[in-house]
Amino acid sequence: MQEDRSMERLLDEDSMQGKYLTFDLGEETYGIEIRYVTEIIGMQSITEVPDMPSYLRGIINLRGRIIPVLDMRARFKKPLQEYHDRTCIVVVDIREVSVGLIVDQVAEVINIEDNNIDLPPDGRTGFSNRFISGIGKVGDEIKLIIDTDRILTREEYGTLLDN
């Protein structure tokens, strides 16, 4: 079964190229490469786990699989807000680590050509670009492209994902 899935992935790789799932966090819209996204689920009851940084909200039961969830507002150090009925968990699968990302709401799936993505401005301008790998332009709108590896990196551990 796993084999089938990876085959599917391989076939789909082309059609996924340049496609991003966008979601809102406060005023900004972020984009994440669609190939990392496995599903989008509604808010679930989250079991807290001791000793975690504040953005690591806990674990959820995803049909028998237990996966950690990250609050993206907390991750990006934005003011927190109550979860509401449009709050979603975007489940991403990055290098065999499954995590859920809590976002205000998901927007749409869009195409962004590579040449419409600029490098993020550097730190001197005061823009915190730690989790942003690029800035995508779609018409007049700006989508901040998320650096998936960085959001999963647990600072206190160094680069856990590099194993």
Add this chain to the structure above:
Amino acid sequence: MANMNVDPLLEAFLYESNSLLEKAELILVDCEARRQFDDEAINEIFRVMHTIKGSSAMMEYGMLSKTAHKVEDLFYFIRDKDPEIDFLRLSDIVLAVLDTMKAEIHRIEDGEEASMEASDTVEQIEEYLRELQSSEAGAPADLAAAAASKNNSPKLSASADVNSNDAEPVFSNTPAQVSHARGIPDTEDSVAENALDYDYQVWMNFDENCQMENLRAFTAVTRLEEVARILNQEPADLDADEIATPFVHDHGFTVWLDTRMAPNELAQYLESNVIYIKNIEIFEPVERAVVVDLEPEEQAPARKLTAAERDLMPEEDLDEKAKKILAGADAVKAADTSATDQKVAGTRSLAKQNFISVNVSKLDTLMNMVGELVISEMMVINHPEIAKFTENIKGFEKATNQLKKITSELQDIVMSIRMVPIAGTFQSMQRLVRDMSRKLDKQVILKIIGEETEVDKNVIDSISDPLMHLIRNSLDHGLENAEDRVQAGKPEVGTIFLEARTEGGDVWLTVRDDGRGMNRENIIAKARTNGLIEGDGKDLSDREVWSFVLKPGFSTKEEVTEYSGRGVGMDVVTKNLEKIGGKLTIDSAPGEGTAFQIKIPLTLAIIDGMEITVSDKRYTIPITLIREAFRVRDEKLIVDSDGNELIMIRGKSHEIIRLHKTFDIKAAVTDLKAGILLVVEHESRSVCVFADQLVGEHQVVVKPVPIYLGHIEGVTGCTILGDGTISLILDINGLVERQRSREGGL
């Protein structure tokens, strides 16, 4: 999954060859440690090499078969001539060869082109064999025998003179004559003949489509050699597969042998040990005592028909002869053999194949499914709508009990499938210790305790590397050299203990040495230069100091050796253990040694758990750890000077661990009298865990905490409850640790 497209034959070959090589390696290391090569060990290595030679020749891996051939030659000579052996040199040479063979198998596994040439290391073997032979030849009495053996050895005889036109002896199965061909001295033979009770001709054939008939026949020979003395076989050369395979396929395979077994026993033995056997017939030989007085040199080629000869020999001829034998034997075929036939037919289906290898990912899926099943069972049985029917649901209860019984049996079986004894991993460390002790010139014994401990397959895969690094560390850093040991009043030979045990569902692994122990001052000094601490570190506990050695790049060793000093190993240990949620603690006493203890939490299991709540959070404690649960009434409470709470139960004081404090939970019950205390075992003592209330007992499926979260002190896993929520499974030792560090922090 990566192996999906691998030819099953190849897969079986790789698996078998790997395990055989490992076996050989173990025997060598073991013999070397005991400083003697006994007959059984030599025979075993010989058999292993013979098997590998045969199967790799069939798979057309030239390097493997040629190399195995050489090793086989060497052991054939040793077995036959019993020369003086320099066992150190022998094991050195052979281990080196085994390594090259392993490397070749790895290359094949990786899909690389297999080499056709024998490895360079075989030259050493050839040289050693020559030395042995020449020293043997030096003894005049054995000279002829040595030459004979050379000719008789199956491998060498293939190239011997072919012009013997007497194919008849192949079928005239006289013990005396054939034993010559096997290179067994006459004197021994006559003794053996008296000692062994039966003398048979065994004919067998194999399933039509079993393929590789020569190999099947070879297995039969190997098996028979364990219980019998093989006198002759037809076809004689099973390695020549282009000839032997079709012959066995068409005419079956015949062996002449001596054994103590009764015919029916023998048939049964073959049935249960050799797969794909279709029919077995056992005859007592017609001609027992025809003495053919031939020189061994002439017989050898006769017994071993070369490829060329066989091609010349008409098929019918062979057929004819086989028939003749069968006809002759028919007369002798006693009632008991026909009884055997019936028996054989009856047991065949049972005995054919007892083992299958299964992809672990399938077991993972099965395990998950069973876990889901248990959860859904809970959901059905405890369904709120069922609770509405208060009266007369006896039938339902009876049915659910039956269901519970079945699911719990199913769980047990699924879990036992995944459990593997740790022995294999432990044994492979013998080789490491052996190699290192030779290189470092230290005398070391590796003592293995609890190798029968069964752990989950996942654990086996993840602990091999950490154990290797820990043992390296003990050998290189921990153990002193012989002089220092004697000076310190210790036995000259150092000991490393490798121990496994299970406790409360956790697996504990210990690597302990009786070496010099760690040096607190050195480590602190090094930690300071590495910038890990400031000051003199006087306030650090021993364990804190020892744990510095786990930091990447930390090594107190001045020079880098082949084995250690780069400060990488211990880093690997922690990284690997992190993956399975394991925890390493170090204890060390100067002059007495160092112990590394690894605790691996329950990885996959279904346990009986007690569910408790603290505020709105749910936790599970394994039932096996709980001694009792009670509400505080008038038991005596003591608060010591550090703020620890103790409670007196039946005259003994127990430390109280308040879960709401350890996990910093708000809105929990804080009045001891309003909540509940659970007395749980902690190492040899017991502690009291304070929670809000008990919910009840459930069977729970233990799931690991996501690796991403790292090790959480006090939590060993989690589980999904009947309503889909997650409950954390508590680890009592961890809770105690938390309590201690919290006190330290205050």
